[in-house]
Amino acid sequence: MRTPKLPERGMRQINLGPVTRIEGHLNIHTTVENGAIVDAKCSTEMFRGFEMILRGRDPLDAQQITQRICGVCPYAHGIAASYAQEAAYGLAVPKNGRILHNLIQGANHLYDYLLNFYQLSALDYVDVTSVLRYQGRDEELLHVKQWVKAQLDSGMKFPGTPFLPRLPGPYITNVELNIGALKHYLEALTLQRKANQAVAIFGGKFPHSTAIFPGGCSQNARVELITAYQSLIREVRDFINDKYLPDIVAVAEIFPEYWHIGASKGGFLSYGQFPLSPALDSERFIAPGVLLDGKVRPVDFDRIRQDVKYARYDSGTGLSVRESDTSPSPQKQDAYTWTKAPRYDGRMVEVGPAARVMIDYLQGHNEGIRKRVDAYAASAGIRVEQLNSVLGRHLSRGILGAVIADFLLEESDRIDADAPTMAPLEIPESGEGFGATEASRGALLHYVRIANQKIDMYECVVPTTWNCSPRDDRGHPGAMESALIGTKIRDPEEQIEALRVVRSLDPCIACSVH
Amino acid sequence: MITRREFLKMAAALAAAYGIQGLPAPVAAALNTLGPEGVPRLIHLQGLACSGCSISLLQADSPSILPLITDYSQLGFHSDLSAVSGKKALDLIDAFLSGKAGEYYLTFEGAIPEAMPEACVIGDNHLTDYLLKAAETMNGALAVGACACDGGIPGAEGNPTGAIGLKQFFRSRGIDKLVVDIRGCSVHPDWVWHTVIRLVKAGLPKLVNDSPALFFSRKVHEQCPRYHDFQEEIFAKHLSDKGCLFKLGCLGPDTPADCPTRWWNAGRTWCVNNNAPCVGCASPNFARAKSIPFYRISENREVPHQQGDDE
Numbered sequence A: 001m002r003t004p005k006l007p008e009r010g011m012r013q014i015n016l017g018p019v020t021r022i023e024g025h026l027n028i029h030t031t032v033e034n035g036a037i038v039d040a041k042c043s044t045e046m047f048r049g050f051e052m053i054l055r056g057r058d059p060l061d062a063q064q065i066t067q068r069i070c071g072v073c074p075y076a077h078g079i080a081a082s083y084a085q086e087a088a089y090g091l092a093v094p095k096n097g098r099i100l101h102n103l104i105q106g107a108n109h110l111y112d113y114l115l116n117f118y119q120l121s122a123l124d125y126v127d128v129t130s131v132l133r134y135q136g137r138d139e140e141l142l143h144v145k146q147w148v149k150a151q152l153d154s155g156m157k158f159p160g161t162p163f164l165p166r167l168p169g170p171y172i173t174n175v176e177l178n179i180g181a182l183k184h185y186l187e188a189l190t191l192q193r194k195a196n197q198a199v200a201i202f203g204g205k206f207p208h209s210t211a212i213f214p215g216g217c218s219q220n221a222r223v224e225l226i227t228a229y230q231s232l233i234r235e236v237r238d239f240i241n242d243k244y245l246p247d248i249v250a251v252a253e254i255f256p257e258y259w260h261i262g263a264s265k266g267g268f269l270s271y272g273q274f275p276l277s278p279a280l281d282s283e284r285f286i287a288p289g290v291l292l293d294g295k296v297r298p299v300d301f302d303r304i305r306q307d308v309k310y311a312r313y314d315s316g317t318g319l320s321v322r323e324s325d326t327s328p329s330p331q332k333q334d335a336y337t338w339t340k341a342p343r344y345d346g347r348m349v350e351v352g353p354a355a356r357v358m359i360d361y362l363q364g365h366n367e368g369i370r371k372r373v374d375a376y377a378a379s380a381g382i383r384v385e386q387l388n389s390v391l392g393r394h395l396s397r398g399i400l401g402a403v404i405a406d407f408l409l410e411e412s413d414r415i416d417a418d419a420p421t422m423a424p425l426e427i428p429e430s431g432e433g434f435g436a437t438e439a440s441r442g443a444l445l446h447y448v449r450i451a452n453q454k455i456d457m458y459e460c461v462v463p464t465t466w467n468c469s470p471r472d473d474r475g476h477p478g479a480m481e482s483a484l485i486g487t488k489i490r491d492p493e494e495q496i497e498a499l500r501v502v503r504s505l506d507p508c509i510a511c512s513v514h
Numbered sequence B: 001m002i003t004r005r006e007f008l009k010m011a012a013a014l015a016a017a018y019g020i021q022g023l024p025a026p027v028a029a030a031l032n033t034l035g036p037e038g039v040p041r042l043i044h045l046q047g048l049a050c051s052g053c054s055i056s057l058l059q060a061d062s063p064s065i066l067p068l069i070t071d072y073s074q075l076g077f078h079s080d081l082s083a084v085s086g087k088k089a090l091d092l093i094d095a096f097l098s099g100k101a102g103e104y105y106l107t108f109e110g111a112i113p114e115a116m117p118e119a120c121v122i123g124d125n126h127l128t129d130y131l132l133k134a135a136e137t138m139n140g141a142l143a144v145g146a147c148a149c150d151g152g153i154p155g156a157e158g159n160p161t162g163a164i165g166l167k168q169f170f171r172s173r174g175i176d177k178l179v180v181d182i183r184g185c186s187v188h189p190d191w192v193w194h195t196v197i198r199l200v201k202a203g204l205p206k207l208v209n210d211s212p213a214l215f216f217s218r219k220v221h222e223q224c225p226r227y228h229d230f231q232e233e234i235f236a237k238h239l240s241d242k243g244c245l246f247k248l249g250c251l252g253p254d255t256p257a258d259c260p261t262r263w264w265n266a267g268r269t270w271c272v273n274n275n276a277p278c279v280g281c282a283s284p285n286f287a288r289a290k291s292i293p294f295y296r297i298s299e300n301r302e303v304p305h306q307q308g309d310d311e
Helices: A050-054 A059-069 A074-089 A095-124 A128-133 A139-153 A175-203 A223-254 A353-362 A367-380 A390-413 A463-467 A479-484 A496-504 A509-513 B004-018 B025-032 B052-057 B065-070 B086-097 B127-137 B146-150 B166-172 B189-202 B227-231
Strands: A012-015 A026-033 A036-044 A267-270 A273-275 A284-286 A289-292 A295-297 A304-307 A341-344 A430-439 A442-451 A454-461 B041-046 B074-077 B105-109 B141-144 B179-182
Touching (some): A026 A496, A036 A479, A036 A509, A050 A059, A050 A454, A059 A442, A059 A454, A074 A430, A095 A223, A095 A273, A095 A390, A095 A496, A128 A175, A175 A223, A223 A390, A267 A353, A267 A442, A289 A353, A353 A367, A353 A390, A367 A390, A442 A463, A463 A479, A463 A509, B041 B086, B052 B189, B065 B074, B074 B086, B086 B127, B105 B146, B127 B166, B141 B166, B141 B189, B146 B179, B166 B179, B179 B189
Parallel strands (some): B041 B074, B041 B105
Antiparallel strands (some): A012 A026, A026 A036, A267 A289, A304 A341, A430 A442, A442 A454
16 A cells, blocks of 8 residues: 655655566665655565575576576576586686686676666666657658657547656757767667677676586587678677767766765675686786775675565574575565575675776776776766765676777687687586675675585575665665665655665666565 | 547557458558557566566567567566655555556566465565456456466465466456466567557457467467478487477477577577477466476387377
8 A cells, every 4th residue: 555645844655656667566765755765675576586496497597597687688697507517516617618608698787787777777868759859861860750659649548658748847948969969878778788788798698507517518619600600799899989988978967966865774795707818816907895984805605685664575694604494474564575685794885887997997997997987987077986876886787898899809809719618617526615796786696506416506696686675684674775765856755866876886686686 | 529549449459340441541650650659558567477478578589679569568567677666666656556647557477466465575464355446447358478377386286375366366266357477487589579469559459268369279289390290200319319209208298389480589489499308388287297397308208199190
């Protein structure tokens, strides 16, 4: 039941769900007072029980089953599951195997960044009705103009779906800018498809790759495939540099207040990404770390605990990843979500693009990241810590997109043509392993324990599990909750400002709960 | 005077019977020039889903996704793409589901938690409430993907939610409505969009076991370019080898789908072309039993009687 409206000046409770233009079933219970959110509770509304389904299965099923946790970033799960099995099996991965893992995962990141900015976030800033004033000759835009006009003239209910109706809010008023952004929205639809074609060249298909395995990739390292891959990545890279990054800057110039809005109030965690040689513990192209109190420290998986006081489980609380348990309790008292509350050393952390960029930057690790962060921060007049904001997350994605695209082109040149791409597989009687990587949405950890050649236990601690976390057992809010609390709202009923915060974190509820 | 709806239904039935070329000119013209109110509205709801089928639908190639959701159909609501959010979104969904906003088809992605309705909530209501409402007002439904058809991985052995597909859910409530099953984990975008285009231009496509015959009437194995290797008993010994992948666990013999001729991602490749055994994602039994793994690398799998040759 919706809470009845209270008098204008008092405290009001408003649900933001269903939150659209994200993955999955998210509701957010907000309390608004004096034009600001004073409390927020992230309520994820879908549960499937992947860890229960995995138990007792063949270990090699894991990279197939866990990809289905999320159809938006399946490859990250496929990679994490493969890493975990590599550790458990003690595999010696050939050079090509690791490179192909990197190529398919990296191309998937590029699509996901474009998707988040254009298809998921842009409609919070861009006024699509501007197209009615378009006077140019671009066929595609003229077609959209005619379509919108026909829709509005048709007398039908809900014309212009899915682009209308929308929430009231300040949108960009500059017609040219709106139309340029709309054109890029359409182009991004094409470019995300090309990035995923690059993914599929080695992955077998997208979504849900069949060619990723522990130890590498079953596709052969054929030169013509590498060339096709590079050609697609170049197109995507050019779009990122020529359009995506400038569009982020343009939005930032019109809405500069969003450098200050939506900061989460804890630390940051990144597992780093793209091992630069076959061994799993080798240096990564983007450096891992946990950022607490301004200092970056090495990551220790044993310091992660998951609380469930406010999540719908009656399994133990505060459990480490190795001892995790999932026992659903749909009607549990005081629980308001299906997402567990992971904490690092008891601390709340944000994961995702801003965490990835800041943690690498503060270690002075990746040259491409450092240069771009310095340049963009100087021109926007922001400090590096302000990447922890709505605009900072978007900028971080753009920067990572540019840096990763360059990396993929270099990495693909390192392939030894026609050399092996996979380690021979043999499933041990027993074993265990962690697999950690960065999904587009942040730090992704899989853990597998094998007994009698079957999965004895499996646990996934997923990016949106961190970001959409509920209160922990001590009552401390999760990253998104903390980013929302304090946000100023014009209209409590239709909180476009809050939704901008939410979409900058790019939540994926299918991942979050799984 | 017949209504537009009746006219279109009649035209669609005629088109199905004679093909669009055989129709009287005015009828064919009407079908070809459907205005904004003429193309089918799609209301897309998600249950226990990963959005993989939706993301796959975005990979449509020719036509690409925008004309598909504006000219060939109109996407009335989709949680991943709709501008509207929150209460306004619920009002829009309610307007369609209560029959007040015009005709629509339901496209449904994900499974239904039959034994645990709290496992899927939209706004303030259980998913199952929405589906029961839709059953009364929709023209028909497309069950998009393995989960929506059979429960998929959420319905696999050991699952805690009792996840099932849309048709089984409707049947359990005594509802008899048109549900076209389009399997796959994920679906191929063509399987859905070509079905929608046929619905618009030529009426209900021919169905085999409630799935469009065009895509699902033959097994992957029967159409596989490595079928010759199978006959000659040239079997891959390791993943990444050439040769028939049967002994590594390939489920192509049990999986009705046209992947070997259609290929994926704008025709770039498909699983077996990447030396990856078919995991049977378009089979009603996909991922169901713990005892049937996707791969069989450590056993010398026995070649079955070649049923394809005897028939």
